Amino acid sequence: MKRIISGIQPTGNIHLGNYLGALRNWVNLQHMVESYFFVVDLHAITIHQDPVLLKKHNLQVAALYIAAGIDPTKSPIFIQSDVPAHTEVMWILSCHAPLGWLNRMTQYKDKTSTDKEREKLGLFAYPVLMAADILLYQVSHVPTGEDQKQHLELTRDLALSFNQKYGVNVFTVPEPHIIGAATRVMSLKDGTKKMSKSDPAEGSRLNLLDDDDTIRSKLKKAKTDSLPFPMDKDELQGRPDIANLLTIYSALTELPFEKIFQEFGGRNFSPFKEKLADICIAELSPIRHKYEKLMENPDYLKGILKEGAQKASTIAEKTLQKTKETLGLGV
Numbered sequence: 001m002k003r004i005i006s007g008i009q010p011t012g013n014i015h016l017g018n019y020l021g022a023l024r025n026w027v028n029l030q031h032m033v034e035s036y037f038f039v040v041d042l043h044a045i046t047i048h049q050d051p052v053l054l055k056k057h058n059l060q061v062a063a064l065y066i067a068a069g070i071d072p073t074k075s076p077i078f079i080q081s082d083v084p085a086h087t088e089v090m091w092i093l094s095c096h097a098p099l100g101w102l103n104r105m106t107q108y109k110d111k112t113s114t115d116k117e118r119e120k121l122g123l124f125a126y127p128v129l130m131a132a133d134i135l136l137y138q139v140s141h142v143p144t145g146e147d148q149k150q151h152l153e154l155t156r157d158l159a160l161s162f163n164q165k166y167g168v169n170v171f172t173v174p175e176p177h178i179i180g181a182a183t184r185v186m187s188l189k190d191g192t193k194k195m196s197k198s199d200p201a202e203g204s205r206l207n208l209l210d211d212d213d214t215i216r217s218k219l220k221k222a223k224t225d226s227l228p229f230p231m232d233k234d235e236l237q238g239r240p241d242i243a244n245l246l247t248i249y250s251a252l253t254e255l256p257f258e259k260i261f262q263e264f265g266g267r268n269f270s271p272f273k274e275k276l277a278d279i280c281i282a283e284l285s286p287i288r289h290k291y292e293k294l295m296e297n298p299d300y301l302k303g304i305l306k307e308g309a310q311k312a313s314t315i316a317e318k319t320l321q322k323t324k325e326t327l328g329l330g331v
C-alpha cells in the first residue's frame with residue numbers, strides 16, 4: 001500500500017457499522033500508510049439535508065474521526081466541499097462515464113423512490129463523484145465496507161478506460177481494501193438489512209454517540225428468535241439476526257465464533273446480550289467522552305479541517321492539472 005483515502009457522509013449519526021466497516025480500520029492503517037480522511041458532504045446532499053444540521057454534522061464527523069483515534073497531525077482530515085477539484089474532476093469523468101455502467105449500480109436502485117421523474121441527477125451521478133474523490137489522490141487502496149465494493153469497481157473501470165483512451169496514466173487504478181471481522185454490520189431490527197444512518201428506526205443501529213443506557217437498551221431489544229443460543233455454525237443457518245450479533249461480538253473482542261458458542265451455546269439470549277452491551281460500552285464510551293471534549297473547541301476542529309484541506313488540495317490540484325492538460329482544456 002502506498003496511499004489511502006476514505007470518508008464517511010455527514011448524513012446523521014455515525015454508527016457501529018461505519019465504525020467496524022471503516023473508521024476502526026483507518027485508525028490502524030494510518031500507522032502503516034500515508035492516509036487522507038474526509039467528511040463526504042457533497043455526497044450527503046444527493047438527499048435533502050437541513051443546511052444548519054449539515055454544517056453541524058460536518059464538524060461532528062471530523063470530531064469523531066479524531067475521537068476514534070485518527071491523528072490529524074499525521075493524516076490530513078478535510079471536508080470534501082473545501083477542495084473544489086473534487087467537483088471539477090467529477091465533471092470531466094462524467095463526460096467519460098457510460099450511462100450503462102451507472103445504470104448497473106445497485107445502491108442507486110436501493111435509494112430511489114418509485115417516482116422516477118423527481119429523482120435527482122446527483123443521486124444517479126453519485127458513483128462518479130466518488131470516483132473523482134479517489135482518483136484525485138492517486139491512491140493505491142481504498143479501505144471501505146463491503147457495501148462500497150461495486151462503486152470501487154466502477155472507479156477502477158473509469159480510471160482504466162480513461163488512461164487507455166488518452167494513452168497516458170493520468171489516474172492510479174486503486175484496489176479496494178475490505179478488511180476486518182465485520183465488513184457488513186446489519187440492522188439490529190432486521191439481520192437481512194444493512195445498519196444505516198438513514199434507517200428511520202433508531203433502534204436499528206448503535207450510534208457512536210449513544211450513551212451507555214441507550215446502548216444497553218438497544219441491544220436488549222435487538223431482534224433474536226425463540227430458539228436457544230446456537231451451539232455451532234450449523235445452528236446459525238437461517239438466523240441472520242443472531243449471526244449479526246455474533247459478528248459484532250467477535251469483531252469487538254477478536255474472539256473466534258467457537259469461543260462464543262462455548263460460552264453461550266444452549267442458553268437464552270439475555271447473558272449474551274448483557275455481555276455484548278458491556279463490550280460495546282467499553283469500546284464506545286471513551287470515544288464519546290473524547291468527542292464531547294473536542295466539540296467544546298470548534299475553532300480547534302475548524303483549524304484542523306482548514307489545514308487538512310490545504311494538504312489535500314496540493315495533491316488534488318496536481319491531478320486536476322494533469323487531467324485538464326490531457327484533455328486540452330484551458331490555454
Ligand code: AQP
Pocket residue numbers: 007008009010011016017018019020021022040143144145146147148182183184185186194195196197198199
Ligand atoms: N452497515 C455497515 N457495515 C459495515 N460498513 C459500513 N459502512 C456503512 N455502513 C456499514 C461503511 O462506512 C463507510 C462510510 O459510509 P457512508 O457514510 O459514506 O455511506 P453508507 O455506506 O451509505 O453508510 P450509511 O450508514 O448506510 O449511510 P446512509 O444511510 O446515509 O446511506 C463506508 O466505507 C461504508 O462501506
